[in-house]
Amino acid sequence: MASPRLLSQVQLLEGPGLPPRRTDVLLEHGRLAAEGEAARARAADLGLRPLEASGWWLAPPLVDPHSVLEDPHTGRAETLDSLARSAVAAGYGWVALLPQARRWRDAPEALQLAAPADSGLALRLWGSLSVGGDGQELAPQAEQLAAGAVGLAEGPQLPPLALLERSLALGEMEGAPVLLAPRDRALSQQGLVREGVEALRAGWPMDPPLSETLPLQGLLALAAQHPQRQLRLMNLSTAAAVDLLAALPAAGRPAASVSWWHLLADSGSLDPIAEGWRVEPPLGAPADRAALIDALAGGVLSAVAVHHAPLDPEEQLLPLDQRKPGVAGHRFVLPALWQELVLGRGWSPERLWEALCWGPARFLALEEPRLATGGSAWILFDPQQPWQASSDPEAPLAANQPLGDRQLKGQVLATGLRASLWRGPT
Structure with missing residues (x-):
């Protein structure tokens, strides 16, 4: 995801025990750069048009x-x-x-x-x-x-x-x-x-x-x-x-x-x-x-x-x-x-x-992942995105994939863990 993107009214899952909420979020250089009014202001400076994201979920990996x-x-x-x-x-x-x-x-x-x-x-x-x-x-x-x-x-x-x-x-x-x-x-x-x-x-x-x-x-x-x-x-x-x-x-x-x-x-x-x-x-x-x-x-x-x-x-x-x-x-x-x-x-x-x-x-006795402004530990998931498993360029090598011939619904559109990945609309 080389280009910055403004997600309009995306649904956030910030961490355990916190209810989901909707807001505008700016993703820039693989990081959750800003949200709310700050995100809209920064997007205006960059000349960005918002992406309709009300059906998407932004959450920890x-x-x-x-x-x-x-x-x-x-x-x-x-x-x-x-x-x-x-x-x-x-x-x-x-x-x-x-x-x-x-x-x-x-x-x-x-x-x-x-x-x-x-x-x-x-x-x-x-x-x-x-x-x-x-x-x-x-x-x-x-x-x-x-x-x-x-x-x-x-x-x-x-x-x-x-x-x-x-x-x-x-x-x-x-x-x-x-x-x-x-x-x-x-x-x-x-x-x-x-x-x-x-x-x-x-x-x-x-x-x-x-x-x-x-x-x-x-x-x-x-x-x-x-x-x-x-x-x-x-x-x-x-x-x-x-x-x-x-x-x-x-x-x-x-x-x-x-x-x-x-x-x-x-x-x-x-x-x-x-x-x-x-x-x-x-x-x-x-x-x-x-x-x-x-x-x-x-x-x-x-x-x-x-x-x-x-x-x-x-x-x-x-x-x-x-x-x-x-x-x-x-x-x-x-x-x-x-x-x-x-x-x-x-x-x-x-x-x-x-x-x-x-x-x-x-x-695993690890700290529970949470979303954080400025952080890259996030994924963007669209539950409605259709995709064909057999033509997925990100498929593993393994031969024993039980859903490998299926048409599935729901896909990770992007992640800050790998900023070059973007499967959403441009």
Whole structure:
């Protein structure tokens, strides 16, 4: 956005707990230069005509609390350059990467990874709780945190509780977040979707809720035993797990994330040949999805994660039961959830930003993003803007994008994180 622009009566979401308001805003050199009368006066000096922006939203960038990037420099599925470009264009200002990688990020020297200087992305890295993520030996936790790790995490299933107990008792993480997935693959029965009538009718191999609820019970017991530790639960996926979490007092309840895809798809709504079946944890029944949405609305779940897990084209051609699990695509999250939650279920935009921005920031123990005059941390979103995913020049490299062939509605028009981006009218 090289040229300054005056947005007329744009709707502002300034920060958590603040109601939206309308005003005129001047964007100049990628910064929120002025608003109100000051913006109009400066625009007059520049000879600008106002852009009708009453249907647009100006808000802080979004935060992704956990995603996967296995080969940041030479990956065929995704590189750090392609991820940063696509995520920023999608409205994400912060992305936190899990330690899962071809060379597991479990030591200080493995955490020397930074986003491209001109990308606008603030990259955060989770350190590893165990060496190699294999749950056998504790990694040098204090050293990783001193090297800048945002917290400690493991892989997509729960490590042995004895190792977790030892780690929490030693307390090298002090008050840093510890991110764990309540999942036991040994209990999954190699299922691809959760148990339910829809999965039974379709003939899918089924994964019982016990593979999530049993390890979750162990984690909740550890959380109660070590209340000074900041446990985080990764990617809850079942109504039964939500019930366990909701039964706890809010003050003693660990923060929990949910994947964006589990809020949009379930075993009753997804076409049998569609992309998006192979995820971990697996998709649930419609009742699971409804419970996750209600829990997010009620604050039982704290954050929506993109959990971007890219595959290259060859991996994507493998049969479902041989393919690595995961879906990709930061660019789908805001428009798809606006359609599903704001338009479909009556959520306010503030509630959606709580789930996509402020809640994830607290999940990472970061300061909640806010709009500030003179700042470049903003995105401009038009909920009505149509766009075709297959022709998007900002698309990531990943082959496993579940909405990659769709016509979508709702797009980030501009962001101060990358001042050259402008998709709105001229």
